[in-house]
Amino acid sequence: MKNRLLWHKALTAIVLLYLFIPLLATFLYSISTDWYxxxxxxxxxxxxxxxxxxxxxFIDALGRTLFVCIVTILISLVVMVITVFAVTVYLPRLExxxxxxxxxxxxxxxxxxxxxxxxxxxxxxxxLSGSVWLVIGAYFVAILPYMYQGIRNSMRTVDAISLLDxxxxxxASKLKGFWLVVFPNILPGVLVATLLSFSILFGEFVLANxxxxxxxxxxxxxxxxxMEENGHLASSIVVCYFIFISIISAVVLRLGRSAKEGRT
Amino acid sequence: xxxxxxxxxxxxxxxxxxxxIIAFELMPLAVMVMDSFRGDEGKGWTFAQYVTALTSKYxxxxxxxxxxxxxxxxxxxxxxxxFAAYSLTRFPTSLREKILLFSNxxxxxxxxxxxxxxxxxxxxxxxxxxxxxxxxxxxxAEFDLxxxxxxxxxxxxxxxxxxxxxxxxxxxxxxxxWKEAAALLGxxxxxxxxxxxxxxxxxxxxxxxxxxxxxSMGAYATAYALxxxxxxxxxxxxxxxxxxxxxxxxxxxxxxxxILAITMIAAMWVNERMMRRVRRDLR
Numbered sequence: 181m182k183n184r185l186l187w188h189k190a191l192t193a194i195v196l197l198y199l200f201i202p203l204l205a206t207f208l209y210s211i212s213t214d215w216y217x218x219x220x221x222x223x224x225x226x227x228x229x230x231x232x233x234x235x236x237x238f239i240d241a242l243g244r245t246l247f248v249c250i251v252t253i254l255i256s257l258v259v260m261v262i263t264v265f266a267v268t269v270y271l272p273r274l275e276x277x278x279x280x281x282x283x284x285x286x287x288x289x290x291x292x293x294x295x296x297x298x299x300x301x302x303x304x305x306x307x308l309s310g311s312v313w314l315v316i317g318a319y320f321v322a323i324l325p326y327m328y329q330g331i332r333n334s335m336r337t338v339d340a341i342s343l344l345d346x347x348x349x350x351x352a353s354k355l356k357g358f359w360l361v362v363f364p365n366i367l368p369g370v371l372v373a374t375l376l377s378f379s380i381l382f383g384e385f386v387l388a389n390x391x392x393x394x395x396x397x398x399x400x401x402x403x404x405x406x407m408e409e410n411g412h413l414a415s416s417i418v419v420c421y422f423i424f425i426s427i428i429s430a431v432v433l434r435l436g437r438s439a440k441e442g443r444t
Numbered sequence: 445x446x447x448x449x450x451x452x453x454x455x456x457x458x459x460x461x462x463x464x465i466i467a468f469e470l471m472p473l474a475v476m477v478m479d480s481f482r483g484d485e486g487k488g489w490t491f492a493q494y495v496t497a498l499t500s501k502y503x504x505x506x507x508x509x510x511x512x513x514x515x516x517x518x519x520x521x522x523x524x525x526x527f528a529a530y531s532l533t534r535f536p537t538s539l540r541e542k543i544l545l546f547s548n549x550x551x552x553x554x555x556x557x558x559x560x561x562x563x564x565x566x567x568x569x570x571x572x573x574x575x576x577x578x579x580x581x582x583x584x585a586e587f588d589l590x591x592x593x594x595x596x597x598x599x600x601x602x603x604x605x606x607x608x609x610x611x612x613x614x615x616x617x618x619x620x621x622w623k624e625a626a627a628l629l630g631x632x633x634x635x636x637x638x639x640x641x642x643x644x645x646x647x648x649x650x651x652x653x654x655x656x657x658x659x660s661m662g663a664y665a666t667a668y669a670l671x672x673x674x675x676x677x678x679x680x681x682x683x684x685x686x687x688x689x690x691x692x693x694x695x696x697x698x699x700x701x702x703i704l705a706i707t708m709i710a711a712m713w714v715n716e717r718m719m720r721r722v723r724r725d726l727r
């Protein structure tokens with residue numbers, strides 16, 4: 181029995197090592213002076229990080245990505261909370277339809293989505309191509325499944341309909357009941373969906389590259405272009421990106437757990 | 445009277461959602477499917493794009509490559525996960541959660557950053573490439589990250605954490621008492637897994653496999669970041685046809701995209717059929 185546990189430990193350790201090595205290598209590359217003749221880096225330096233934060237192209241790309249992500253998520257947040265609430269409370273018959281629409285992007289890879297978007301918006305009456313709004317629209321759809329599920333699940337766990345009924349019974353209007361009672365209760369769940377969407381969009385490359393590419397260089401597109409020019413710089417971006425994403429997922433996990441545990 | 449104004453208000457509230465969905469989800473898909481039945485530059489109605497997609501050697505190879513790399517990488521990913529996820533269930537909860545957290549974090553490590561990390565490890569001047577050269581081992585002498593094997597290796601990396609994440613919960617369907625009962629009745633560990641363990645997790649296995657397959661069929665960023673548009677994969681071909689440097693052919697891209705979607709749906713369908721069969725056996 182003891183032997184077996186050892187075996188499990190060894191196996192897990194190998195898999196974890198396998199998953200860890202690329203991360204470690206990227207980190208080493210980002211702090212090495214030169215690393216192409218020797219097995220281990222020839223020397224260590226922090227200059228790539230310094231160069232990164234003083235590179236206006238990087239700052240611009242980061243700013244663009246943050247702008248697009250935040251605008252998309254704000255729009256999605258407002259539109260989806262209202263839509264899911266209205267459908268759950270007033271139009272339960274449409275719930276299946278809404279679910280179908282919301283889960284559809286899950287089954288359609290972004291490269292397929294891009295085809296139709298480019299066809300429609302590259303010419304004619306809706307020439308949006310090269311416009312940041314095209315990306316925002318596409319991103320809205322890309323995070324739709326996560327936002328929908330997050331919001332619907334939290335409305336279900338807090339039993340939004342009963343909450344609203346109770347608020348109305350106590351004399352609140354529907355709007356007031358929604359804003360003061362339902363909304364604060366679904367907030368933790370909604371926050372989790374928001375952060376998850378944010379980390380997905382931050383790492384999104386396909387739509388950013390195909391829809392807008394060099395016209396509006398976002399962080400992932402910048403990363404691909406930098407990879408060829410300066411690997412050290414590119415790897416320092418990857419390291420920052422990974423740390424950033426890890427922090428977000430840790431927060432998501434903790435929030436998700438407390439949102440679940442808070443109501444038992 | 446009141447209910448009517450109420451309904452009108454609700455309808456009004458839904459307008460933004462409906463508009464966005466039509467503009468950025470439904471219409472693009474509909475236009476893409478319709479365009480795939482049109483000639484070049486949108487002239488006439490024809491199956492010509494599908495004929496091109498399914499007879500031209502170039503695009504057929506792309507399709508075959510996509511299917512093969514997805515099959516292989518999903519297979520390796522799930523094989524590793526079968527053992528790794530089970531090993532995880534043997535650990536105390538706190539350790540288990542820490543490992544899962546780490547594994548989930550690495551699942552964020554995909555696409556462009558992942559491709560880059562593999563260049564650092566196994567590219568022409570990569571860590572392991574140099575290490576093995578110095579050691580005089582020539583296992584890597586033939587290896588080329590920018591080849592099919594290389595790409596498959598990178599795909600496996602993003603399949604493993606996803607497979608562990610999806611497969612791990614299915615092991616909780618197996619209760620410890622079953623193992624004890626089987627052992628009491630004289631079953632060996634192998635017999636237990638052959639007759640009880642594997643059939644119980646089978647639906648989870650097949651489901652996970654189909655998700656891995658679909659995941660890699662649709663993947664684009666990893667291959668693109670490694671070698672640009674040079675790999676002949678279905679997803680890369682679609683991207684090149686709509687936003688390429690040369691000439692764009694959105695109609696043909698549409699046909700290829702429909703084919704890609706059909707392969708993915710077929711994988712899901714097979715998965716569902718299998719699940720149903722497995723469940724009937726269990727009954």
